[in-house]
Amino acid sequence: GENVEQHPSTLSVQEGDSAVIKCTYSDSASNYFPWYKQELGKRPQLIIDIRSNVGEKKDQRIAVTLNKTAKHFSLHITETQPEDSAVYFCAASKNNQGGKLIFGQGTELSVKP
Amino acid sequence: NAGVMQNPRHLVRRRGQEARLRCSPMKGHSHVYWYRQLPEEGLKFMVYLQKENIIDESGMPKERFSAEFPKEGPSILRIQQVVRGDSAAYFCASSLADGAYGYTFGSGTRLTVV
Numbered sequence: 001g002e003n004v005e006q007h008p009s010t011l012s013v014q015e016g017d018s019a020v021i022k023c024t025y026s027d028s029a030s031n032y033f034p035w036y037k038q039e040l041g042k043r044p045q046l047i048i049d050i051r052s053n054v055g056e057k058k059d060q061r062i063a064v065t066l067n068k069t070a071k072h073f074s075l076h077i078t079e080t081q082p083e084d085s086a087v088y089f090c091a092a093s094k095n096n097q098g099g100k101l102i103f104g105q106g107t108e109l110s111v112k113p
Numbered sequence: 114n115a116g117v118m119q120n121p122r123h124l125v126r127r128r129g130q131e132a133r134l135r136c137s138p139m140k141g142h143s144h145v146y147w148y149r150q151l152p153e154e155g156l157k158f159m160v161y162l163q164k165e166n167i168i169d170e171s172g173m174p175k176e177r178f179s180a181e182f183p184k185e186g187p188s189i190l191r192i193q194q195v196v197r198g199d200s201a202a203y204f205c206a207s208s209l210a211d212g213a214y215g216y217t218f219g220s221g222t223r224l225t226v227v
Contacts, residue, residue, distance in 0.1 A: 006155075036218075043204065043218040044156065089155055099146055099208050099216055100169055103155040 002027045004092050006104025014112055019080050021107045023090035024072040030092040033066060033073045034101070038087045047088075048075070080111045115140075117207050117219035118187075125225045126195045134190040134222045138207030145188045146216070147180060150202040162188060195226045 003026040013019050025033075031052035036044035050057045050064045050073065057064050061080075066073040077084055087108050091101040118137040126132050138145050143164050148156040158172040162182035173180065177195075182188040192199055202223050208216035 043220050045218070046216075099144060099206075100158050100161055100171075101146075101148075101156075102158065103148075105155045 002030075002092075002102045004090060004102045004104040006090050006107060008107060009105065010108045010110070012110045012112065013080055015080060015082060017080055019075075019077045019084070019109055019111075021075045021088055021090070021109070022072060023074070023092075023104050024070075025092045025102070026071070027092070027094060027102075028068075028071060029094045030071075030102075032093045033064070034091050035062075035064060035075050036089045036091065036103075038089065038106075040086075044089060077109075080109075082111050082113050085109055085111045117142075117205055117217050119203075119205050119219035119222050121222060122220060123223050123225070125227060127227055128196060129194050132192040132195050132199070132224055134192075134203050134205075134224070135187040136190070136205030136207075136219055137187040138205075139209075139217060142207035142209050144208045144210070144216075145182050146206045146208075147188075147190050148204045148206070148218075150204060150221075152201070156204060159190070192224075195224070197226050200224055200226045 006023045034049035035047050037047045038044045048062050048064050050066050061078045063076040087106045089106050090104040093101045120135050145162045147159040150156045160173050160180045161169040177193045179191045202221045204221045205219045206216045
């Protein structure tokens with residue numbers, strides 16, 4: 001069935017360093033890939049997304065890259081700050097499934113001051 | 114715009130009781146999705162509904178769980194005869210159109226079964 005694998009499960013970086021989180025998906029028909037940030041006890045919040053007709057998208061310190069051939073996509077956070085500490089989830093969906101999202105297992109990012 | 118509203122925020126039920134979780138989508142949104150998040154895990158899709166219709170319930174357990182989205186009022190996720198394994202955070206999301214593009218999650222209902 002459909003599956004999204006996310007790595008690493010935990011990531012610790014020093015403030016100012018970059019952080020990279022990677023996801024792979026199994027269904028080649030997937031065409032929409034959002035990333036969510038979830039702080040402890042709060043709702044997941046969309047931080048960036050990418051569609052399959054684009055290879056890269058950037059929004060200030062956050063960027064996402066997509067490799068459709070290899071079926072993987074990555075989140076890049078530059079100049080990390082302590083407030084970036086949270087759990088990050090990748091997800092994938094495809095057109096003929098309405099809005100059903102398949103989520104990765106999550107990455108707990110810790111940014112040390 | 115109040116966003117996606119879920120209530121209650123916290124719900125405690127004894128084993129065997131029923132749990133009712135409510136979700137009011139964002140104004141103008143007619144598509145509602147329910148997800149379950151077990152402690153320290155990712156979100157798992159449960160069900161996708163439009164007004165008066167269940168579109169995809171492939172993630173719903175076969176027994177004890179049901180969902181509805183009536184013509185008037187919020188969407189309801191109902192869990193009958195709860196067991197300890199039902200303890201989780203249940204998130205609802207809504208979207209304007211058919212598709213996952215940028216949809217918004219509610220704050221969730223944290224169900225604890227004692």
